[in-house]
Amino acid sequence: MPLAKRIIPCLDVDQGRVVKGVNFVNIRDAGDPVEVSRRYNEQGADEITMLDITATHEGRGTMIETVKAIAGQVFIPLTVGGGIRTTADIRDMLNAGADKVSINSAAIFNPDFVREASERFGAQCIVVAIDAKQVDDHWEIFTHGGRKPTGIDAVEWAKKMEAYGAGEILLTSMDRDGVKTGFDLELTRAVADAVTIPVIASGGVGNLEHLAEGVLQGHADAVLAASIFHFGEYSIGEAKQQMATQGIEMRI
Amino acid sequence: MSIKLLTVIDYGMGNLHSVAKALEHVAPEFQIEVTDSRQRIAEADHVLLPGVGAIRDCMAEIHNQGVADVVSEVLADGKPLLGVCVGMQALMKGSDENGGIDCLRYFDGQVRQFPRNLTDENGLPMKVPHMGWNHVHQTVDHPLWHNIENGSRFYFVHSYYAEALEYTAGRTVYGPEFAAAVFQKNIFATQFHPEKSHIAGLQLLKNFTLWDGSL
Numbered sequence: 001m002p003l004a005k006r007i008i009p010c011l012d013v014d015q016g017r018v019v020k021g022v023n024f025v026n027i028r029d030a031g032d033p034v035e036v037s038r039r040y041n042e043q044g045a046d047e048i049t050m051l052d053i054t055a056t057h058e059g060r061g062t063m064i065e066t067v068k069a070i071a072g073q074v075f076i077p078l079t080v081g082g083g084i085r086t087t088a089d090i091r092d093m094l095n096a097g098a099d100k101v102s103i104n105s106a107a108i109f110n111p112d113f114v115r116e117a118s119e120r121f122g123a124q125c126i127v128v129a130i131d132a133k134q135v136d137d138h139w140e141i142f143t144h145g146g147r148k149p150t151g152i153d154a155v156e157w158a159k160k161m162e163a164y165g166a167g168e169i170l171l172t173s174m175d176r177d178g179v180k181t182g183f184d185l186e187l188t189r190a191v192a193d194a195v196t197i198p199v200i201a202s203g204g205v206g207n208l209e210h211l212a213e214g215v216l217q218g219h220a221d222a223v224l225a226a227s228i229f230h231f232g233e234y235s236i237g238e239a240k241q242q243m244a245t246q247g248i249e250m251r252i
Numbered sequence: 253m254s255i256k257l258l259t260v261i262d263y264g265m266g267n268l269h270s271v272a273k274a275l276e277h278v279a280p281e282f283q284i285e286v287t288d289s290r291q292r293i294a295e296a297d298h299v300l301l302p303g304v305g306a307i308r309d310c311m312a313e314i315h316n317q318g319v320a321d322v323v324s325e326v327l328a329d330g331k332p333l334l335g336v337c338v339g340m341q342a343l344m345k346g347s348d349e350n351g352g353i354d355c356l357r358y359f360d361g362q363v364r365q366f367p368r369n370l371t372d373e374n375g376l377p378m379k380v381p382h383m384g385w386n387h388v389h390q391t392v393d394h395p396l397w398h399n400i401e402n403g404s405r406f407y408f409v410h411s412y413y414a415e416a417l418e419y420t421a422g423r424t425v426y427g428p429e430f431a432a433a434v435f436q437k438n439i440f441a442t443q444f445h446p447e448k449s450h451i452a453g454l455q456l457l458k459n460f461t462l463w464d465g466s467l
Contacts, residue, residue, distance in 0.1 A: 002372060003426060004385045004405060041450070046385060072273050077407060077448045094267040099448060122305035124381060124409040125267070167381060167409070196368060198379045221379055251385040251405045 004251040005215050006046035006222035007239055008200060009229045011036055012053045013082075016062045019053065020178070020227045030230040034069045040229065041074045043236035046251060048074065049102070049170070049224060052082030064096045071097020079127055081170075090117055094125065102170055104129040105143045108150055111164055118165025127200075128166040130154055132187055133174045139187050146174035154187065155194050162195045169195060170224065173203035178227070180206025188218030200224050208234055208242040215248050258461065259296040260286045261322065263313045265303050271336065274447035275300075278454050279461040290322055298461060299326045301441075303338030307363070307412070308350035310338050320356060327358070327438060332465040334396075335441030340434065341414060343441055349412050359434050361415040370427040378427060381411045388422040388432045388444065394467070396433075396440045396459045397421070404452040406432070406444035414443065438465035 011018045011033050018030040030036065037048050048070070052063045060083065067080055080093045081102025090101050107114050107128050118126045131146060132139040132154035139154040158169050171191050173184035183201045192199040201220035205211060205228055214223040228234050237252075244250045258275060260268050268286045275284045285292060293299060301323060303310045314320055323343075326333050335343050347353045347363035355363070370378040385405040390397050413430035416423050421440065422433035433442045440460065446453035 002386075003378075003382065006384050071270060072277070075270075075274050075277070075447060075454055076450050077409075077445075095269060097269045097273060099267065099270060119306075121267075123411070124304060124383070168383065193377075196377060196380055198381070198383050219376060221384070 002249050004046070004249050005220075005243065006200075007211065007236055007243075007250075008047045008049050008222055008224045009040045009045050009236065010202070010224050010226045011048065011050045012226060013050055013063065013066065014052075014054050015059060016066060018230065020230055033066050034073065036230070037070045037074050040236055041076055044240060044251070045076060045236045046222070047077040047079065049079040049081065051102070052080070054082075064092060067093060067096040067098050081127070081129055085113075087117060087120055090121055090125075094121065100125040100127050100168070102127040102129045104131065107161065108141060108143060108152065111160065114161060114164040114166055118167070123165050123167035126166055127168045127170050128161040129170040129172065130158060130161075130191070131172050131174050134184070134187070139190070142174055146177070155190050158191045158195050158199075162197050166197060168198045168200065170200045170202060176204025177202075179204060180227075182206065182210040183214045183218055183220075183223075185213060185218045188214060188220050192219035192221070198222060208239050211239055212243045212246045212248060215243065216246065256282050256297040257292070257295060258282045258284050258298040258300065259293045260284065260300045260302060261293060261319060262286045262288045263317045263319050265305055265310050265313055265338070267304065268302055270445075271300065271302055271447040274454060274457055275461070278458040282461055288317060290318065293322050294325065296331065298332045298334070301333060301335040301339040301342070303336065303340075303342055305338065306350055307338060307341055307347040307353050307355070310342055311353050311355060314342060314356070323356065330438050330465050332460060332463045333439045334460045335439065336447070337410065337443060337445060340441035340443055341412065343434070343439065344414050347412060358436065358439060359414070359417075359419050361417045361419070361431065361434075363412045363414050365412050366427055381409055382413070382426045383409045385449075386424050386426060386444075388424050390422050392421050392435065394421050394435055394440065395463045396435075396456055398455075398459050400452050400455050400459075406442070406446065406449040406453060408432075408444045410443060437467070
């Protein structure tokens with residue numbers, strides 16, 4: 001019996017509250033991150049990812065307190081991202097109880113940061129987040145919540161980040177994020193097939209069928225979703241059952 | 253009832269907070285201390301040897317900080333010792349990682365790299381690291397498996413694995429079959445992370461705190 005594919009609920013956190021935007025705007029409040037994490041843990045989530053979407057200097061202390069509170073109650077892997085720019089940021093999050101950190105724009109500004117972080121803390125805790133948008137016949141990396149193009153090809157970037165020591169790729173389609181029409185499966189498959197490290201598909205989940213597609217057609221090792229779980233449309237358990245009925249190996 | 257002491261050996265390798273928090277959660281009767289103090293480790297009733305990252309760095313710190321001697325004293329005293337992840341690999345004979353590293357030789361197996369050309373049941377390449385929840389098939393009746401269903405899934409994240417030999421307490425298949433857990437006298441060690449493995453993992457940690465080190 002093989003390794004299970006993972007379902008990872010994602011909490012976008014702003015000033016200590018879970019929020020969910022559509023295309024990174026129109027934010028809706030979805031509760032207390034500690035409560036939400038505990039609920040997902042009980043429902044059988046395989047991991048939890050929490051992204052500090054404002055990542056301001058003042059917000060950092062609040063985030064560390066939130067991570068500490070979650071880590072004391074939730075005994076599955078916890079990834080924290082948003083504003084991770086230095087090895088001190090990584091150390092602070094790991095010390096608070098995070099198991100992995102997600103590095104996004106800091107990797108683009110300084111790819112050697114990924115190498116340094118991986119050597120110091122181990123590849124197992126370094127997730128590189130890639131926000132990609134389709135441009136003509138390929139996908140490019142965008143920063144600043146999808147507003148600024150970088151000209152970097154997403155597939156090439158994923159390969160480079162693997163070579164620099166990333167342990168995992170969190171791949172978000174900025175075209176699909178929040179619009180509930182399903183993952184960008186071509187993007188997901190292009191990246192998943194190009195690297196040998198696990199790829200988490202993100203952006204666009206509107207129903208349970210989309211999760212299964214991410215694995216079966218996108219070749220993702222894990223699927224990440226936020227709003228379908230936050231607002232009680234589906235539970236993690238329902239999502240796992242649905243995926244299992246399609247022949248996907250799940251932890252149930 | 254007196255408070256018992258469980259020390260998590262802090263030799264500078266990685267994140268010990270997760271495991272300390274999980275132990276506090278399952279064993280309120282224990283004082284959990286993350287420490288590099290040889291005296292505190294000597295005073296402890298139970299000892300946990302963690303480890304993450306590259307084996308070269310782990311073994312260097314194990315030697316620099318006298319952890320090899322500490323472990324040998326703990327084992328001679330008959331105290332229960334739990335090794336986790338690279339903490340388990342450090343107890344093996346040696347590792348192929350970083351061009352070949354000698355380890356502590358408590359177990360006679362070699363730590364090897366997952367092959368890069370493995371494919372899964374659908375013909376797709378298998379990813380390395382082996383990251384996520386996989387089945388552990390218990391191969392012995394051991395106090396640390398108490399109340400854990402055989403075949404339960406635990407959370408793994410590793411690129412190197414220990415060969416499954418006679419000391420194996422649990423086996424997992426990811427390409428090759430490897431040692432997910434090993435045992436010998438008062439040592440039990442796991443490749444997976446019990447502190448991240450939800451109900452089954454917390455049960456294993458609870459079992460460890462209840463174990464007196466005998467078989």
